[in-house]
Amino acid sequence: MLSFREKILESYRKKNSVLCVGLDPALPSQRKSNVIPSKYLDERNENKSRLNFCLSLVEATSKYCVAFKPNQQYVAGFTLEDHRKLTTAIRAAGCVSILDYKLNDIGDSIESAVFHIKRWGYDAITFNPFLGNIESTVNLAHSGDQKLGIIVLTLTSNPETVRYQKETKLNGKPIYLVVAEDVRRYEADGCVVGATGHVTVDEIKAIRNAAGSDKIFLVPGVGTQKGDPQKVVESGGNVLINVSRDVDYSESPGEKAKEYTELFRSLGAKFT
């Protein structure tokens, strides 16, 4: 079977887009705005409500994006069948599926997570390196017929990670660069790299240099979170730019996805 990188490239050739649509389905009881529109709601079944909404977004936007990224915190409670319906629809639309799961655990528990997530049908997951275990997780995820990509949280854009990821050092080196080196050494598939506020073009270039030019950078924080796609595009190719709320809760998700795809294309973003 194809590697995660090969799947992204295959989808990219068809779509000519670097847009990843994040799927963050919020129930009406969950918050005041940006919630699932009433037409998708099934009062007796919250999973069906969330799944219907996600499937409608896949249908509306798959022409203009290369990947979809459901966030675990929003699809919490989905069953094997729910996940399979979603990943099947994403694949049928010619796109790649990334579960934003932020996996972190030890030995047997990592094995259990990879077992379940492979059966759910995802092409890749995100991974948090605080417990180490990048090498063993990558080996397990890449073993067998089904290759599950591992995209490692490297430098995120929320303010507190200045302290926890930049100022925190191993032998004098910021921990985000140590993570980027581990991504190369252990052959993980990519890095999650923020695009907002404190993250600079120089830092993104340093991560690219450490991780390798072939790694996929997944860049969240664009759209409602006011990220700066230019920063990431400037730092080189192989960047997957994620937009969630600004597409999901738009009056016309298809139009919004098209706008973002054209914006990123105009900035020169591409996969190579």
Next chain:
Amino acid sequence: MLSFREKILESYRKKNSVLCVGLDPALPSQRKSNVIPSKYLDERNENKSRLNFCLSLVEATSKYCVAFKPNQQYVAGFTLEDHRKLTTAIRAAGCVSILDYKLNDIGDSIESAVFHIKRWGYDAITFNPFLGNIESTVNLAHSGDQKLGIIVLTLTSNPETVRYQKETKLNGKPIYLVVAEDVRRYEADGCVVGATGHVTVDEIKAIRNAAGSDKIFLVPGVGTQKGDPQKVVESGGNVLINVSRDVDYSESPGEKAKEYTELFRSLGAKFT
């Protein structure tokens, strides 16, 4: 409603035990040994199989333990209803429930996770600090009628965390001590502290000193993982010692839980 600490103390007074039974239900298709016994299996429904097994463990062991800790990687795919059945049974048995979720995310996604997990009925979750956000997560988890405890991964016992948690430093201080200080500063409920191999009594004492004497230490790695309960007990009180496989897959989980409870009691472990 009671805080997590108050719930633990209330349960402790009834049970006189510091044992937490980890619930790691593995499907027979998942691995070769330590899988759910056939009498609990429903071929058409993997959630029911896992839930049946967990409920049987609660029934068999609740007399000898103070808490149960389902691991997210093993209960992946559980629905709202599955989680509620499990947390309801744990509460009815006079015990406390901790979802070993290792939450790590940003703003809205943290809110979504806390929304779902509170509805599932858990008393606490584990939390990974690599993205920061301890303060905002604690505030959210403790807000409202239902107080969700936050237990922060501080120093884990797998070999790779020597590099990622001890040798990695913020202003010359090992990051695990920075995390322990943040637990105190932001009023989180406790720390996850390993008990095996590289973790020393002095390190556990340093964490206790930084985090505060009232924090609950959740200590995994005892039992099959050959942890050293003595180490943690020596470091002071308020320690919840977790055993998973060695109880779950014992021929007599109740007897096994009783043995561990008596062992920990004989070492002088207690809540204060």
